[in-house]
Amino acid sequence: MTPKIARFLAGESLPSPCLVFDVDRLEANFRNLRRALPLVQIYYAVKANPAAPVLERLSTLGSRFDAASFEEIRNCLAAGAKPADISYGNTIKKTAAIRAAYAAGVRLYAFDSAEELKKLAENAPGAQVYCRILVANEGADWPLSRKFGAEIGLARELMLRAGDLGLDPCGLSFHVGSQQTRTASYEAAIGRVAMLFTDLIEAGVNVRMLNLGGGFPVSYRESVPPIDNFATAIMDAMTAHFGNQLPEMLIEPGRCLVADAGVVASEVVLVSRRSYNDPVRWVYLDIGRFGGLAETENEAIRYRIATPHDGGPIGPVAIAGPTCDGADILYQQTPYQLPIALVAGDRILLEGTGAYVTTYASQCFNGFPPLAEHYL
Numbered sequence: 203m204t205p206k207i208a209r210f211l212a213g214e215s216l217p218s219p220c221l222v223f224d225v226d227r228l229e230a231n232f233r234n235l236r237r238a239l240p241l242v243q244i245y246y247a248v249k250a251n252p253a254a255p256v257l258e259r260l261s262t263l264g265s266r267f268d269a270a271s272f273e274e275i276r277n278c279l280a281a282g283a284k285p286a287d288i289s290y291g292n293t294i295k296k297t298a299a300i301r302a303a304y305a306a307g308v309r310l311y312a313f314d315s316a317e318e319l320k321k322l323a324e325n326a327p328g329a330q331v332y333c334r335i336l337v338a339n340e341g342a343d344w345p346l347s348r349k350f351g352a353e354i355g356l357a358r359e360l361m362l363r364a365g366d367l368g369l370d371p372c373g374l375s376f377h378v379g380s381q382q383t384r385t386a387s388y389e390a391a392i393g394r395v396a397m398l399f400t401d402l403i404e405a406g407v408n409v410r411m412l413n414l415g416g417g418f419p420v421s422y423r424e425s426v427p428p429i430d431n432f433a434t435a436i437m438d439a440m441t442a443h444f445g446n447q448l449p450e451m452l453i454e455p456g457r458c459l460v461a462d463a464g465v466v467a468s469e470v471v472l473v474s475r476r477s478y479n480d481p482v483r484w485v486y487l488d489i490g491r492f493g494g495l496a497e498t499e500n501e502a503i504r505y506r507i508a509t510p511h512d513g514g515p516i517g518p519v520a521i522a523g524p525t526c527d528g529a530d531i532l533y534q535q536t537p538y539q540l541p542i543a544l545v546a547g548d549r550i551l552l553e554g555t556g557a558y559v560t561t562y563a564s565q566c567f568n569g570f571p572p573l574a575e576h577y578l
């Protein structure tokens with residue numbers, strides 16, 4: 203938590219729960235990433251946190267944007283981005299959305315299938331397109347599975363076809379899965395696409411861009427290697443495969459720019475036990491899976507939790523949200539321990555919640571309003 207957030211929380215009596223986000227921390231994260239990867243163009247993955255103050259600060263810093271819908275594109279433009287700064291990176295787009303993006307001046311699009319390529323040729327004529335390659339997601343706490351990406355053989359065929367359809371097949375992309383903790387996953391993915399890249403050049407395709415996706419991890423309960431390790435692994439792999447003929451390089455970071463800039467303040471609603479001799483206390487918070495903590499599904503993302511009683515004796519807990527849904531449990535398997543002194547009414551802090559929280563909040567499930575947000 204940053205001093206600015208601490209001061210804000212100390213000074214205000216805020217309705218609970220709420221997210222408090224330090225935009226200066228976002229700026230520091232962006233500058234650090236640009237320092238670590240100076241040859242790489244940064245396209246912020248808007249879905250990680252699409253709030254206007256986030257987009258505006260990034261736009262001021264010269265970031266570009268990876269958008270997944272026309273609505274995200276519109277928000278980027280409203281925040282000061284130029285159409286040329288925006289990549290429409292979702293491989294699943296409605297025809298109407300492609301048309302709207304094209305009319306707004308967006309000229310860079312992702313695809314991973316023949317069907318989507320046809321839609322792009324018809325509704326975004328002459329646009330630059332890049333093919334997303336299916337790569338392994340091992341080592342990712344929040345994998346993107348087989349939902350996206352073409353196998354190498356199909357990708358090769360589609361890149362050739364894109365040219366025939368009047369599009370500009372400019373590049374290749376991959377995503378190694380979110381909260382990817384292994385540098386080796388980037389190395390392996392780069393090796394895979396590098397072979398196809400060379401092959402396409404030999405086949406006469408003017409392929410010149412490699413989009414390395416997102417996935418860069420942040421430290422939640424468990425700490426992860428620093429961003430510099432990922433940067434070094436990426437540049438070493440790029441140099442090993444491309445030598446001095448480095449293609450234009452892009453990344454689409456989301457989580458690593460915004461996660462540690464945000465803290466959710468939540469109130470303890472109830473601390474209870476299932477039976478007299480069960481050592482595990484159930485701690486119910488006023489935020490849960492439906493209040494925005496969707497990434498606790500399968501306990502994939504394990505947030506650090508701070509309480510007013512930290513330093514005192516602790517004991518095992520299960521942690522759940524306030525709704526009447528049995529799926530609204532945050533942690534039951536992960537061995538969380540919280541202070542014995544914790545009682546209803548205490549304010550606890552969920553740290554690292556600046557990414558993938560606010561927009562995952564349900565509209566009004568059980569009557570609970572969407573998460574309040576404060577940007578400092």
Ligand SMILES: *Cc1c(COP(=O)(O)O)cnc(C)c1O
Nearest residue numbers: 247380381416417454455456457
């Ligand atoms: C979600 C997403 C990202 C951002 O991933 P992070 O793990 O948050 O860095 C980047 N690119 C695409 C295509 C995505 O869907």
